Amino acid sequence: MKKLKNKKIWITGASSGIGEALALALAREGADLILSSRNLEKLEKVKEACLKYTSFCMVQLLDLSDTGSLDVVVENVMKKVGGIDILINNAGRSQRSLAKETSFDVDRSIMEINFFGVIKLTKLVLPYMLEKGTGHIVVVSSITGKFGFPLRTAYSASKHAVQGYFESLRAELKADNIKVTIVSPGRVKTNISLNAVTGDGTPYRKMDDGQAGGMLPETCASKIVKAIKKERKDILVGNSELIMVYIRRFFPALYHRIVTKTSAV
Secondary structure, three states, rough: OOOOOEEEEEEEOOOOOOHHHHHHHHOOOOOEEEEEEEOOOHHHHHHHHHHHOOOOOOEOOOOOOOOOHHHHHHHHHHHOOOOOOOEEOOOOOOOOOOHHHHHHHHHHHHHHOOOOOOOHHHHHHHHHHEEEEEEEEEEEEOHHHOOOOOOOOOHHHHHHHHHHHHHHHHHHHHHOOOEEEEEEEEOOOOOOOOOEOOOOOOOOOOOOHHHHHHEEEHHHHHHHHHHOOOOOEEEEEEOHHHHHHHHHHHHHHHHHHHHHOOOOO
């Protein structure tokens, strides 16, 4: 298995949830960490916790909705660390609204963050990996990137796009010794629903019942770290909700009956 000690690992969305749990798990592996999100105060707290386990951890503000700023961000990180061994694209935004009640601006903003921001950052980091002749790109998608789900039209679309893009990228990069891992979590107990947007773009500010009863982010992070070490191509992370992925794949008629009756929250 791949050793992560002293590997330079950049985690986006590292100020809370899965990203924060990943930062701590990778710090315990002795990795050199670059932590990014839009919240500097929270990032500093995560950094402080990580430095109990690793000797290097820096923070870098990052807003994926502002793709024009990413060139400068990547340049700044590379000047400080010289390269990235593993990029973990974890940041994103979810949705809680019916398509008929969701403005097009919200649809576009979700795609900007979850898809265009992610691929822009990846394309900026990729040349450094190609020059080095090695690297690993990890993207945190969702099980709703495997099937559609009510109240998640734009979110699900963005994750379907991520799935297609990074599956294609993996095939393209095989000869370049750069690995790609796609992680599709189900329900994880994070603030993703609290921070989700409604149809007019305002925060949802509610903890979904499913989210509240989901897998702990520390458990999720542990599974992701194991997948990185094993250089897995595609993993599902969650509990009983993962059955929907297989129902959609092998019993599509049953999926179509279930999905209209399943609670979307």
